[in-house]
Amino acid sequence: MKPIWKWALIVLAIILLVVGGVLWYYGRNWKPILETKLKEAIHNSSDGLYTLTYDELDLNIGLGNVTLRQAELIPDSAIYQQMIASKKAPDNRFHIKVKSLKVRRFSLWDVLRNRTLRIKSIVLEEPEVYLWSEKHAFNDTVSNDPKKTLYESIEDVFTSVNVRDVQLDSVKFTYSKIEKGKSSNIKLDKVNVKLEDILLDKDSQHDSSRLFYAKMIDVHIPGFAYDLPDDFYKLRFKDLKFNSKDRSLLLTKFAYEPKMSKSAFFKQKNRNITMTVLKIDSLSVENIDVRQLVEKQQTIGSIVRLKNGTVDLSNDTRYPKYPKNKIGHSPHQKLMKLNSIIRFDTVLVDNVTITYYEFSAKYGREGSISFNNAKGNLTNVTNDTLTLHKDKFMRADLSAKIMNSGNLHAKFSFDMLSKTGYHTYKGSVGAMNATAFNRILRPLLNVELKSGNMKRVTFDMEGTDHRNWGDFRFDYNNLKLSLLNEQEKGQAQTSKKIVSFLVNQIIINDSNPDANEIYHVGKINYRRDPQHTFFKTLWQSLLDGIKQTAGISPEREARLMGTAEKAKEAAKNSNSVLKKTGNFIKGIFKKKEKDEEEE
Template sequence: MEVALKKRVVDGTNGHYRLTYDELELSLLAGNATATNIRLTPAMSADTRHRPAATIYHLRIGRLKINGVGLLRLLISNRLTINTITIDTPSFRIVRHRQVDTGATDSASKPVHEQITQTLSGIKVNRIVLQAGEFELADEHDATHLHIQKITGTARDIRIDSASLLDTARLYGAKAIQLEAETVDYVRPDSLYHLQIGPLHFQTTKEELVLHNLRYGPTLSKAAFYRRTQLAKDISNISISRIGLTGIDITRWVSAQTIAAAALHIDSGSIAIYKDKTQPNPPENKIGKSPHQQLLRLEQPVAIDSVLIGALDIGFTEVSDQTGKAGTVTFETTSGVIRNLTNDSLALVRNRFMELHARSRVMGAGDLTVDFRFDLRDSLGAHKYRAQLGPMSGTPFNKMLTPQLHVEIEHVAIQGLRFDMEANDRRTAGTLHLDYDNLKVNMLREDNEGGTSTKPIVSFFANRFLLNDSNPDANGVRHTGQVYIERPYSFSFFKMIWRSIREGTKECIGL
């Protein structure tokens, strides 16, 4: 039996792999089998002209135990039934050595389930148990590395036959799957970013996938990152305590490979974006790359009814190419909901709009509400956005204005800010209303030691003759920002929003 089994592996892999194990115990009457320290490893070729495979697989199983094989039913009906398969401490490692030559693949090869049904009328397994598993993927030509540790799982009522393959209530032939992993580590092919997740939990009976402690950030310091990229790229640091996908539609995944769910929950965390504009920034065409347009171009079909966001601290820091200093704007305790997050064509027929409603605390001082409405079927990426900011002091904005523009707000009482814009790939148009009292600014100069001091004469003329110290002004006239901006091809979605706010604000304060 050992000779026949090992020969079957050699023949089935065209001599590329060999099977070894320490011990194999069989009980034909009970239908039980146990094998220990199973190893499936690449076979060494003595022929130096032999070209190595594009992908090499290494498999090791501490113990494989099969209980309750129905030998009588197999003989009578050619149908294999098994009570339980237990896989202890499996380790599966994949190493990619080169790109797969798709032209050399065997186009006539059949899927595994079709090969099984050629020799058996079907397979039924009551339960498969996986304990303390490990999976690793590496690529010798780049930095790609995926490592999943301490995988445990149970699959119940697994069937492989012509009927079960058409059953969309089953996931990969199983009626129910529960899977957990302690840690997931991933390094991008360019080695610039590292993703960590753990623990992870997936359960089909509850229709949920839950990820804890997501961390995504650069593997290098800011200085090393920009030495490596030589471009003014964004550096992202993301930390999320919990991400949960609930109400997963298993049927749509099985039938159309669509990630469909009732809700995606993003709970508690932070997102920090840093950009050094003193680095080279070659012109790039950013038309057609707004967030909703990127969603539509995803190869993976997605249909999520609601994305629920809770308690996120968001910050944007930019180093000015004019001053070389970093300015920051923050949005604390951000919460909100995105509705109809989808690129599925059938879902878009029913509802073509994706909507975002969010609330936040700007610079830790002012309450902000924002609403976006995206037309997912408009060829020019049409969208609308409106926002309203409550009363606050304007001095917290110095964290952004002073490093960027060498301007300091000495004092201003913002009574309220609101704007309403319509935009697409070609332009942004709308109105901005800013009510405030007692505006006074200081124009700054930089000294030889890197500090700043006020330009008193310039500041006096700016406050006395250029700026409206209040809106409505002393004559009771309310100044409204009328915005119309043609979109340059190098302007991103977010830069157009910032530019529309800036231009509307300038009109309100008299510039």
């Protein structure tokens, strides 16, 4: 071997010995230095609120690996109380446990030369995260004292920190909200979190493309279930997926429903209040403004999609109702009263069926009316006054099959800035057989439509908190009603037929245009009952149009009452005919298909 190669090998051996000696030295001596600096950085950055503990720290300088075993980040309750007293306490506190925390492939050379820390990956095994949220009024006020940023807390140690990947698998997460001394908890198991390209330096906090200093945060929560504090309802979903880079949120198999059966719900409530069951196969939000959501709790996005679901609303008239003043509580007015900003450009609805059920105390049966396969869109869905000053109307354009038969198309427009709740609604119902409505008429009114061809319904309406007005048109023919009241003792079967005959021949036109070729148009001017909800008022207004187009007037009702008296004299054992006729008239034109919802 030539001398030059001998010298080269000798030099290489010396270098390896030096590097090995350096690594050995720093491996032995940097461990206590690293431990001290790590604990010091956490203590200083949290103003003494948090302490880091662990059972073991393994440090391999050569490979750039650090492992913490049985590590905990523990909040100090005494320090937190002191921070509350000095009005410096954060609203949120954490307690974090991990079986092991593995830091892989960091460069000691960068730390020594530039005070920069670059890490390839961090993996947390079996992490447990406890979060306490306690709102403090002093955090809502603007402080003149500048808050120390996370970078300012570590700049004495590092000029920058960069982590390429962070992985948290099967996280156990517990969230406790403390309000007025009471705590409500949400627990999640098997949460998976992935973060990419975390950068902490003097400029990264101002980078709008980052969330919590990361270029991407991906969260997956499977199998969530939560009992709401009201003791009646629960929430659940199969999967929640959130990606900060895509700015997307996806919920699958979402449900909001009672924790008990329908009969148990009303028995426990002991009042006739609307029971709601909401189920959606897929709910997604696009282009979420994540920064606004995190920093200001504002929910802002471009498109919300609701696909394949059901909304069931139920009432039970066997229980008492406690009327309340509903003025100012319409859906769009409730949106304006929310404490936080909501803004969506468009909400798309696809294949959602809405059904209203009511159990009749009088007849002991349940009737229902459904709007099947509802689809359409809502636009400018917001309570942000700055946005509404540019366009003050929230709009809805929806279609459905009423009773899974006739095609319903309706357009709503809500003036969100109106002090009187101004809104408009117009639409149409296509051809259908009127007997489809027996599903609600027979159980609730004990009456049925024997026949009836609905050719077309159109309406064009305006409304406020106190009044609804507009035009209503209803084209139909061959309309026949049949009264189904059971015979009372001593009443002849003839009386029921007489009442049905009177209704069909005297009070209701069997067609529009009627037999005299007169076309009846409903000119609606309906004054709202303050105890009626928005939807009940809408229905009562359209019902007024139905009565007018069917040719019903007070004069015709008076004629019916007079003729019924003669029929009563002619029919033996029919003492209750007049009473039944009067009750039927009142019932059929006052009864709603969708009863009042408690708001």
